[in-house]
Amino acid sequence: MxxxxxxxxxxxxxxxxxxxxxxxxxxxxxxxxxxxxxxxxxxMRYLSLLLLGPWIVVLACIYWVAFKRSRVTWLHAAYDMMVVIVALGAAYGLALVAYDEVVIQDVGQLGRESGSIWKQVMPALYGYGAFAAVMVLGMALRFAFWRRKRAGTRAL
Known part of the structure; x- marks a missing residue:
């Protein structure tokens, strides 16, 4: 009171x-x-990397384990390590570039044309695409280079 x-x-x-x-x-x-x-x-720029990170680590480990028996010299191991590091760097770089490049539409008469979720989806897609492209290119070069080298040693 x-x-x-x-x-x-x-x-x-x-x-x-x-x-x-x-x-x-x-x-x-x-x-x-x-x-x-x-x-x-x-x-929030790094949220898509956080979501994409575990899957990329799993794929990098699968790549590393899949070619474990074919690493006979330190050059093989260095090449595989370089492919994984370049792929991780490409995924990180393209994801950050994609986050900056995505434009969220303005609110129109009927609402937004696309939601702000694309600020997280596109970096994940770009990052995964870059990672996959580098890994596939690395595997193709690995098979082409090592097969040619093995074929050359058998001929001797």
Whole structure:
């Protein structure tokens, strides 16, 4: 009861104190004056990589294990390691490029033509496509190079 009467008697003072508060958008700022929301949006760039990452690691391990018996010298192992590293780098790079290139449609008269989910789907598709292309090219070159080398040693 005492609190309610105090509030009613000091209502105008409280309203003036309330008007000195910063606008609601300023509450999202961290001490370095960078908005928290923008750092969250920057983190969304890597969400597609997080979703794509486990599948790419599984495919890289399958590649590594599949050709385990055919690695007879350190050059074979170095070639396979290079293919996996280049494929991972290509997937990472193209996924980031795809995230920047996807344009979300404006809201039209009937709503959005496409949702913002494509900001995550397209980088995953580009990253997987780049990874698969490099791995297939690496396997094709591996078969072509090592088969030619084996055929040349048998002729001797």
């Amino acid at each position: 005492v609190l309610a009467s105090w509030y009613l008697s000091n209502r105008s003072t409280l309203w003036r104190l309330d008007s000195t508060l910063p606008p609601p958008g300023d509450c999202l700022k961290i001490p370095s004056s960078k908005p928290v929301l923008s750092s969250l949006i920057q983190g």
